[in-house]
Amino acid sequence: MGNINWGITEEQQEIVDLIDDFGKERIVPVRAELDEKGIFPADILKELAQMDLMGLYIPEEYGGFGADHMGFTLAIETMSKYCIGVSVSFAANALGADPILIGGSDEQKKKFLSPLASGEKWAAFGLTEANAGSDAGGIQTTAVKKGDKYVLNGTKQWITNGGEADIYTVFAVTNKAKGSRGVSCFIVEKDTPGFSFGKKEDKLGIRASCTRELVFEDCEVPAENMIGREGMGFLLAMKTFDVSRPGIAAQGVGLAQGALDEAVKYAKVRKQFGKPIIANQGLLWMLAEMSTKVETARAITYAACRSLDAGVKNISKVSAMCKYYAGDVAMSVTTDAVQVFGGYGFMKEYPVEKMMRDAKILQIYEGTNQIQRDIVGNSLVKEYASV
Amino acid sequence: MNIVVCIKQVPDSDKVTIDRETNRLNRAGVPSIINPFDENALEMALQLKDKHGGKVTVISMGPPQAEQALRTALSHGADEAILVSDRKFGGADTWATSYTISLAIKKLEDVDLILFGKQAIDGDTAQVGPGVAHFLDIPMLTYAQGVEVTGETFKVNKVTEDGYEIWDIDKPAALTVVKEANELRMPSLKKKMAAKKAEIPCWGYDELNPIDENIGLSGSPTKVSKIFAPPVKLNKEILSGEPSDMIAELIKKLKEQHVL
Ligand SMILES: Cc1cc2nc3c(=O)[nH]c(=O)nc-3n(C[C@H](O)[C@H](O)[C@H](O)COP(=O)(O)OP(=O)(O)OC[C@H]3O[C@@H](n4cnc5c(N)ncnc54)[C@H](O)[C@@H]3O)c2cc1C
Ligand SMILES: Cc1cc2nc3c(=O)[nH]c(=O)nc-3n(C[C@H](O)[C@H](O)[C@H](O)COP(=O)(O)OP(=O)(O)OC[C@H]3O[C@@H](n4cnc5c(N)ncnc54)[C@H](O)[C@@H]3O)c2cc1C
Numbered sequence: 189m190g191n192i193n194w195g196i197t198e199e200q201q202e203i204v205d206l207i208d209d210f211g212k213e214r215i216v217p218v219r220a221e222l223d224e225k226g227i228f229p230a231d232i233l234k235e236l237a238q239m240d241l242m243g244l245y246i247p248e249e250y251g252g253f254g255a256d257h258m259g260f261t262l263a264i265e266t267m268s269k270y271c272i273g274v275s276v277s278f279a280a281n282a283l284g285a286d287p288i289l290i291g292g293s294d295e296q297k298k299k300f301l302s303p304l305a306s307g308e309k310w311a312a313f314g315l316t317e318a319n320a321g322s323d324a325g326g327i328q329t330t331a332v333k334k335g336d337k338y339v340l341n342g343t344k345q346w347i348t349n350g351g352e353a354d355i356y357t358v359f360a361v362t363n364k365a366k367g368s369r370g371v372s373c374f375i376v377e378k379d380t381p382g383f384s385f386g387k388k389e390d391k392l393g394i395r396a397s398c399t400r401e402l403v404f405e406d407c408e409v410p411a412e413n414m415i416g417r418e419g420m421g422f423l424l425a426m427k428t429f430d431v432s433r434p435g436i437a438a439q440g441v442g443l444a445q446g447a448l449d450e451a452v453k454y455a456k457v458r459k460q461f462g463k464p465i466i467a468n469q470g471l472l473w474m475l476a477e478m479s480t481k482v483e484t485a486r487a488i489t490y491a492a493c494r495s496l497d498a499g500v501k502n503i504s505k506v507s508a509m510c511k512y513y514a515g516d517v518a519m520s521v522t523t524d525a526v527q528v529f530g531g532y533g534f535m536k537e538y539p540v541e542k543m544m545r546d547a548k549i550l551q552i553y554e555g556t557n558q559i560q561r562d563i564v565g566n567s568l569v570k571e572y573a574s575v
Numbered sequence: 576m577n578i579v580v581c582i583k584q585v586p587d588s589d590k591v592t593i594d595r596e597t598n599r600l601n602r603a604g605v606p607s608i609i610n611p612f613d614e615n616a617l618e619m620a621l622q623l624k625d626k627h628g629g630k631v632t633v634i635s636m637g638p639p640q641a642e643q644a645l646r647t648a649l650s651h652g653a654d655e656a657i658l659v660s661d662r663k664f665g666g667a668d669t670w671a672t673s674y675t676i677s678l679a680i681k682k683l684e685d686v687d688l689i690l691f692g693k694q695a696i697d698g699d700t701a702q703v704g705p706g707v708a709h710f711l712d713i714p715m716l717t718y719a720q721g722v723e724v725t726g727e728t729f730k731v732n733k734v735t736e737d738g739y740e741i742w743d744i745d746k747p748a749a750l751t752v753v754k755e756a757n758e759l760r761m762p763s764l765k766k767k768m769a770a771k772k773a774e775i776p777c778w779g780y781d782e783l784n785p786i787d788e789n790i791g792l793s794g795s796p797t798k799v800s801k802i803f804a805p806p807v808k809l810n811k812e813i814l815s816g817e818p819s820d821m822i823a824e825l826i827k828k829l830k831e832q833h834v835l
Contacts, residue, residue, distance in 0.1 A: 199768065202764065202767055202768060202771075203764065206761070206762060206764055206767060209761070210761055213761070214761070235760075235761060238760065238761070238763060239761050239762065239763045239764055240763045240764040240765045240766075241764060244764070253764060253765065
């Protein structure tokens, strides 16, 4: 955007252009209805599959496009300009697949990633429970070994794509005495006996996305569906977040960009006191601040992606930084966009009130923005330990 | 099944402006697109291929930059593309264009169906589709909105002014396709990347071996004597008052003009 050279490659630009056209043609015309009625964007995901985009992040050897983190993040950012209810339904597939990508065996990757790459199947990530949100190590769902199976019992809450997805990565306690080191991760398929879906949430924002309970009642999962070894689950979840948080940041950048685009266009045409409202310095400076916030959020997000692509080892700090920074920017920029629109911004006929409602989730899911500050702070303590 | 789709590159009419002094189109800097109706023809071909297998070949006759339209068609799912281009073909009218395109199609083997858009949005003649069918001596239907394969024939749903007609037409056949038929699918990323690098053969004078009198400006019977924007004489009248009174007044006036 603007005149900044972000060093986007030709291939990445193709991804951006393709999704930008898609957003304008396929998302904008339906987003208000999806939001109002809480309709899951199944048709949109199916079309994204035809466009090879559902497998964007999956390596070519498993049938995906093999884009790098930067390319995938740009895809999420671009889609998020138009609707983050749609973009989270898209991106949660990667969140669900990440534990397999990070810790799965070659067989697991072949079996489960290929249908995700083609878009024939969808994925979800099941960690949170009623009594374990920020404190994810405190989950209570159990998995008990029985022969060549594990028997799962418990309930996951607020799982994005719950009920819609076919492949779930689910975290459960295999050894209670070991605390968070006693958590393991399992791949659970939709039609497994004992696995059902509970309450579907009615939400403030991202209403097109589906947020639902996963219920496990003596659900037997083949032992070969465990990712890695027993006790590796919590670490796997944290590694997943390191990779996925820049994607949430990208939602923030895209959403804020979308709101800024709307605000500037409106401010140029809305006249009060005989001139366009953008001619008032008070309003112009507001837009300037919004734009600067978007670009700085973009910069830290891209920095995190580039670090991931370069294979930088300890990525948690910059991942957490971009997640909370871009999420906070999205909240503030969308709120300001409503302000620029005045009373019209408050009305459902204009797109910015939805953007403001949607933005709030970015400060909550994939670890609240308080927890992200904790991660950044704790990294500092470690970094300065020897000083 | 082998399907040929003929596409034309046209200026994006949404972005064209008119030079107020000369009344000509300002073509410079206007982005080019695939003629919108040709998109419907392409989608019809792709849907037939999805169902019955086969190959979709897109052909465009035009200047070298028409290659861009062909690459776009490849990104949407066409299998092969051929550019028909030669300086000697320049200035062709619909007759010479139809002749030249028919030569290109004759070079392809076992073509079952040839699709065109209803008309091109720049010239609006709707003549090239029927023209090509004439030179190939094959049956043709215009304004198709649907097609099914039934053995050796196609069952075609053709839009008419007051409804539709169902026709059976022998293979090989040519159709022109209306907008109502479908909506062109989005490009796929892999195909888009491949389309950028695709080798698109260019067939010119040497490849097509035309009769000289039939091509280019000299082979075109149509002569344009003048281009002008017809003067628009409108008697404008703006009604005022209460909406209900204005509507009554409007209806009265429309009746006077025999519009209602
Ligand atoms: C729409 C939606 C979709 C979701 N999708 C998924 C999904 O797909 N998969 C999944 O596993 N989960 C999902 N979640 C769950 C989400 O990750 C959790 O909501 C989130 O981690 C916060 O947990 P909580 O809601 O229980 O809040 P709590 O942990 O109860 O936190 C409440 C407040 O206390 C603060 N707080 C808590 N602990 C601390 C601390 N130590 N220091 C400072 N402040 C603290 C928090 O920041 C927050 O402000 C989703 C949630 C929502 C709302
Ligand atoms: C739910 C709701 C209920 C309402 N109820 C009533 C009611 O009961 N009675 C009634 O009369 N009205 C009512 N209103 C109207 C309300 O008072 C106006 O919306 C408000 O005054 C703002 O006007 P506007 O929406 O036209 O915004 P605009 O005037 O178009 O302002 C758009 C933006 O430009 C900024 N701006 C405008 N001029 C300047 C300037 N000179 N310098 C700096 N910035 C500027 C504004 O601060 C705002 O950010 C209601 C509005 C809403 C949304």
